[in-house]
Amino acid sequence: MTEGAPPVGELDPPYDSAEYRASALRFPRRSLLTLPAGPTELHGPFFGHHRISPGDADLTAQHAGEAQGERIIVTGRLLDADGRPIADQLVEIWQTNAAGRYAHSNDQHPAPLDSNFTGAGRCLTGSDGTYRFLTIKPGAYPWRNHPNAWRPAHIHFSVFGRCFTERLVTQMYFPGDPLLDYDPVYQSVSAAARQRMVSSFDLDTTTPEWALGYYFDIVIGGHLATPTAG
Amino acid sequence: MPVHPTPSQTVGPFFSLGLSWMGAHELVDPSLPGAIVLFGRVLDGAAAPVPDAVIEIFHANPEGRFPRATQDGWTGFGRALTDGDGAYRFVTSKPGALSENEAPHIDISVFARGLLQRLVTRCYFPDEAEANRGDSVLRSIDDEPVRASLLAHREGDGLRFDIRLQGDGETGFFAW
Numbered sequence: 001m002t003e004g005a006p007p008v009g010e011l012d013p014p015y016d017s018a019e020y021r022a023s024a025l026r027f028p029r030r031s032l033l034t035l036p037a038g039p040t041e042l043h044g045p046f047f048g049h050h051r052i053s054p055g056d057a058d059l060t061a062q063h064a065g066e067a068q069g070e071r072i073i074v075t076g077r078l079l080d081a082d083g084r085p086i087a088d089q090l091v092e093i094w095q096t097n098a099a100g101r102y103a104h105s106n107d108q109h110p111a112p113l114d115s116n117f118t119g120a121g122r123c124l125t126g127s128d129g130t131y132r133f134l135t136i137k138p139g140a141y142p143w144r145n146h147p148n149a150w151r152p153a154h155i156h157f158s159v160f161g162r163c164f165t166e167r168l169v170t171q172m173y174f175p176g177d178p179l180l181d182y183d184p185v186y187q188s189v190s191a192a193a194r195q196r197m198v199s200s201f202d203l204d205t206t207t208p209e210w211a212l213g214y215y216f217d218i219v220i221g222g223h224l225a226t227p228t229a230g
Numbered sequence: 231m232p233v234h235p236t237p238s239q240t241v242g243p244f245f246s247l248g249l250s251w252m253g254a255h256e257l258v259d260p261s262l263p264g265a266i267v268l269f270g271r272v273l274d275g276a277a278a279p280v281p282d283a284v285i286e287i288f289h290a291n292p293e294g295r296f297p298r299a300t301q302d303g304w305t306g307f308g309r310a311l312t313d314g315d316g317a318y319r320f321v322t323s324k325p326g327a328l329s330e331n332e333a334p335h336i337d338i339s340v341f342a343r344g345l346l347q348r349l350v351t352r353c354y355f356p357d358e359a360e361a362n363r364g365d366s367v368l369r370s371i372d373d374e375p376v377r378a379s380l381l382a383h384r385e386g387d388g389l390r391f392d393i394r395l396q397g398d399g400e401t402g403f404f405a406w
Contacts, residue, residue: 011235011237011238012237012238012346012347013237013238013239013346013347014346015345015346015347015349017346020240020344020346022240022343022344023344023345023346024275024344025274025275025276025278025344025395025396026274026275026280026342026344026345026395026396027344027345027395027396028349028395028396028400028401028403029275029396029397029400030376030400030402030403032403032404032405033370033371033376033402033403033404033405034370034404034405034406035350035352035367035404035405035406036366036367036406037406038328038329038332038367039290039296039328039329039332040288040289040290040296040328040335040337041337041406043288043290043296043306044288044307045288045305045306045307046298046299046305047305047307048299048303051252079233081233081235082233083233092248092249093248094244094245094247094248094249102244102247103247104243104244104246104247106243106244107244118247119247119248120247120248120251121248122248122251156239156241156242156245156248158241158248158249164288164337164339165406167286167339167348168236168238169238169239169240169241169341169348170236170237170238170239171239171240185239185240185346186239188239188346189237189239193234193237194237196234196235196236196237197236197237197239217233217236218236219233219234219235219236220235220236221235222235223235223238223347224347224348224350224404224405224406225405225406
């Protein structure tokens with residue numbers, strides 16, 4: 001790859017993904033219409049600190065007892081495409097427990113639930129765009145997309161930028177996970193862009209005798225941009 | 231320094247864990263004079279309900295503005311999770327017109343299992359025929375059924391806006 005931003009058409013996965021079966025009846029068949037960004041698209045919601053409490057970012061301490069599994073600290077920055085921090089915006093996460101089970105009634109995977117772990121958190125970014133969560137390393141889990149299909153361990157991230165066009169939901173993966181090579185959701189993104197969804201192990205935020213650190217910057221901008229010719 | 235944008239991924243089927251806390255389907259008190267109900271269903275390419283979608287709306291206030299901080303907690307943002315029938319429902323205030331060539335409208339994002347990135351559409355109002363005729367986005371759409379798919383319909387006390395992801399009557403979706 002050359003330096004600088006890749007072609008915008010390579011950024012996001014397609015709506016129509018033959019390998020990801022759930023897309024089959026849900027992708028639009030007609031070409032997307034062009035929406036010149038007007039006032040509605042160039043503004044966005046601001047949620048304010050009153051909705052969030054500091055404990056919302058600690059997923060290990062939402063119940064009476066200790067959550068099971070490997071404690072991890074996930075930090076990073078929310079940035080725009082020019083690398084500028086996006087302050088005071090909402091970051092929401094959700095994930096499985098250490099055994100790869102979601103605390104959700106529709107997840108019937110026969111792995112144990114953890115009554116001390118729900119797997120949901122949120123925070124606002126700081127003035128330098130940083131966020132920080134203390135959680136449990138999620139597990140891999142089987143799904144029925146194809147025979148012997150397993151999702152690599154991941155944390156869902158939902159972020160708001162400064163405006164409607166910058167809204168993004170993505171997934172954070174873990175370095176060195178062998179399941180990434182077989183996962184149609186991860187693989188739906190171009191080879192040049194998909195590794196941006198993989199966090200890095202971070203010794204600086206790793207806390208001695210307590211928790212491993214993972215680092216994951218989220219950069220928003222360019223989403224839903226109509227691919228340009230050439 | 232330019233940095234590389236992070237790609238989008240699907241919300242998957244278990245997003246209610248992380249996204250239901252906000253309870254943001256009522257942007258205003260339903261008893262507020264002028265409150266409107268915006269509701270509808272999300273349907274797939276087989277016309278089956280999509281029971282695992284997140285609908286988010288964003289729009290101007292009745293004055294056509296986007297106040298960043300208000301005493302009444304107005305954000306212009308709403309979020310609803312579809313139920314087993316693919317149905318969603320919001321209570322909000324009708325947005326004001328933004329300019330001579332922008333009719334009142336609500337921007338809508340659709341997230342769902344099976345959607346690797348969100349879909350974006352716009353909802354326009356049936357009682358704004360004149361403003362809609364002058365709306366630059368509606369005017370740019372040549373295909374009449376597509377244009378019609380962006381118009382809510384009055385039904386009972388509310389406004390129905392169904393979202394068809396694929397096939398017959400497919401909703402018009404946007405990129406920029």
